[in-house]
Amino acid sequence: MTPLPAAEFEEELRAIGEQRYHHLHPFNERMHAGDLTEDEFRGWVRNRFYYQLNLPIKDAFVLTKLPGSEHRRRWIKRITDHDGTDGAEGGIERWVRLGESVGLTRADLHDDRAVLPGVRFAVDAYVAFCRDRPWLEAVASAMTELFAPDLLSRRITDVREHYPWIAPSGLEYFRTRLTQQPADIEHLLELVLTHADTREKQLACARALEFKCDVLWTLLDSVQLAFGKDA
Numbered sequence: 001m002t003p004l005p006a007a008e009f010e011e012e013l014r015a016i017g018e019q020r021y022h023h024l025h026p027f028n029e030r031m032h033a034g035d036l037t038e039d040e041f042r043g044w045v046r047n048r049f050y051y052q053l054n055l056p057i058k059d060a061f062v063l064t065k066l067p068g069s070e071h072r073r074r075w076i077k078r079i080t081d082h083d084g085t086d087g088a089e090g091g092i093e094r095w096v097r098l099g100e101s102v103g104l105t106r107a108d109l110h111d112d113r114a115v116l117p118g119v120r121f122a123v124d125a126y127v128a129f130c131r132d133r134p135w136l137e138a139v140a141s142a143m144t145e146l147f148a149p150d151l152l153s154r155r156i157t158d159v160r161e162h163y164p165w166i167a168p169s170g171l172e173y174f175r176t177r178l179t180q181q182p183a184d185i186e187h188l189l190e191l192v193l194t195h196a197d198t199r200e201k202q203l204a205c206a207r208a209l210e211f212k213c214d215v216l217w218t219l220l221d222s223v224q225l226a227f228g229k230d231a
């Protein structure tokens with residue numbers, strides 16, 4: 001089938017984010033409204049850590065499948081952004097600092113038994129998707145990042161305003177992501193818009209993005225269920 005022109009395909013992908021990205025999740029809306037208890041905030045930070053730990057792992061699976069060294073050279077940054085390098089701290093370490101700023105120790109964060117079952121299922125499904133599916137779909141599933149910068153900017157402002165008990169230094173993870181994300185987004189768009197050269201491939205990319213929105217949504221569902229005020 002003839003593919004949509006790139007601009008229309010991009011619109012189709014962006015529409016998925018507008019309808020299904022986790023910025024719309026009730027738990028997230030409550031975070032921005034200043035409505036989360038300390039326990040709920042900690043529960044989110046604790047469980048999101050499992051997602052953070054798995055990002056470089058899924059990116060390593062994708063790396064093995066990318067077409068050529070030029071793309072691998074650009075993609076490998078995603079791994080070091082999270083794992084760090086000899087000289088520079090990575091996102092996982094910055095997330096530990098976020099954890100510490102909400103009262104969690106490094107040991108709490110790394111305690112595997114504390115990961116909620118729904119969070120584990122969702123994150124493991126994301127890693128398996130990136131390991132098992134064609135690289136184009138695995139790359140498309142990361143395109144939730146297109147919608148992250150707006151959310152992260154709002155998160156920094158609203159968390160500072162509504163949760164004064166969290167030290168501002170804890171939010172460094174999100175500030176750093178705002179500087180890292182533009183290059184990632186550019187690469188994701190370039191790969192997906194160029195290589196989805198049939199309508200079938202475009203639809204597979206759209207489904208991959210929907211799947212990933214469901215991963216993020218399920219994470220918040222699980223946290224809400226376990227730590228929500230009414231839990």
Ligand SMILES: O=C(O)c1cc(C(=O)O)c2c(n1)C(=O)C(=O)c1cc(C(=O)O)[nH]c1-2
Nearest residue numbers: 055141142143144145146147148151177216
């Ligand atoms: O805090 C967020 O709302 C949020 C969302 C997402 C996302 O949309 O998947 C990512 C991140 N943060 C993030 O920090 C990050 O490094 C990241 C990598 C990826 C990915 O799928 O490769 N998503 C995200």
